[in-house]
Amino acid sequence: MANASTSTMSEVESTLQRIHKHPGVLGIIIAQNEGKGTRWIPTDEENPVIKQREAYSTYCSAVAQQARSAVRDLDPLDDLKFMRIRTKKVEIMIAPEKEYTIICIQDPTQAK
Amino acid sequence: MANASTSTMSEVESTLQRIHKHPGVLGIIIAQNEGKGTRWIPTDEENPVIKQREAYSTYCSAVAQQARSAVRDLDPLDDLKFMRIRTKKVEIMIAPEKEYTIICIQDPTQAK
Numbered sequence: 001m002a003n004a005s006t007s008t009m010s011e012v013e014s015t016l017q018r019i020h021k022h023p024g025v026l027g028i029i030i031a032q033n034e035g036k037g038t039r040w041i042p043t044d045e046e047n048p049v050i051k052q053r054e055a056y057s058t059y060c061s062a063v064a065q066q067a068r069s070a071v072r073d074l075d076p077l078d079d080l081k082f083m084r085i086r087t088k089k090v091e092i093m094i095a096p097e098k099e100y101t102i103i104c105i106q107d108p109t110q111a112k
Numbered sequence: 113m114a115n116a117s118t119s120t121m122s123e124v125e126s127t128l129q130r131i132h133k134h135p136g137v138l139g140i141i142i143a144q145n146e147g148k149g150t151r152w153i154p155t156d157e158e159n160p161v162i163k164q165r166e167a168y169s170t171y172c173s174a175v176a177q178q179a180r181s182a183v184r185d186l187d188p189l190d191d192l193k194f195m196r197i198r199t200k201k202v203e204i205m206i207a208p209e210k211e212y213t214i215i216c217i218q219d220p221t222q223a224k
Contacts, residue, residue, distance in 0.1 A: 052186060059182035066178050070171035071199045074164060084196040087183045 015102065016041050024110030026090065029103040031057035038100075049105045056092075060103045064096045127214065128153050136222030138202065141215040143169035150212075161217045168204075172215045176208045 012030055019028055020041045027049030030039035040053050049056065068080040083094040086108065095102040124142055131140055132153045139161030142151035152165050161168065180192040195206040198220065207214040 055186055059186065063175065063179050063182055067175050067197050070175055071197070071204075074167055074171065075199075075201065078199045078201045080197065080199055082196075082198040084194075084198075085179050085183070085192065086194040086196075087187075087190045087192055089187065089190045 012039060012100065019102075019104055022106070022111065024106045024108065026105045026107055027053070028105075029053045029056050029060075031061050031101045031103060032099075056103055056105065057101075060092060060094050061101055064094050064101060068096065124151060124212065124214075131214075131216055134218070134223065136218045136220065138217045138219055139165070140217075141165045141168050141172075143173050143213045143215060144211075168215055168217065169213075172204060172206050173213055176206050176213060180208065
């Protein structure tokens with residue numbers, strides 16, 4: 001994350017730690033806006049979500065990008081703020097920020 | 113909606129009426145899965161959401177389709193159930209069903 005300013009980095013770190021404590025959170029991935037996963041929690045490489053961090057980063061960044069352009073086409077004064085994708089098994093939350101995208105995957109049956 | 117079976121149609125109608133009563137709902141669009149808006153509430157053509165029903169249908173169907181293929185690529189046994197897209201101004205909810213997609217646009221500041 002060489003090009004992310006130090007203040008953004010510590011912001012990212014504290015956000016990661018804070019979200020990770022929520023019940024049901026399976027993994028959090030911070031993706032640079034080209035869809036490359038560069039920071040994740042937990043760091044355990046055997047974690048099933050973390051094993052797929054590159055795929056999650058690429059796919060979620062692409063879906064967020066398509067959603068953002070749709071939102072702007074519908075109303076040029078509007079912008080994408082947050083996305084929730086609920087699947088049969090998990091809930092994927094995507095928060096697109098300026099320099100990175102926060103992707104949180106949780107088990108909705110455990111989430112409070 | 114000639115090819116939608118009659119039972120699906122009445123299902124669609126009752127779903128439309130039920131959702132439309134929720135506070136903050138600006139408009140609901142039922143899109144055939146090729147992204148063509150075929151049923152909507154309110155029927156008032158001057159309603160800003162309804163004026164853009166074709167654009168909402170096309171864009172939301174495309175975003176849902178991309179999200180669905182991402183979900184399946186991540187886990188072939190999983191599937192997309194629901195999406196929430198929060199923008200600065202509105203909240204767009206997308207429920208992809210077999211024969212159609214329900215798109216609900218609401219003002220999150222009025223929603224309960």
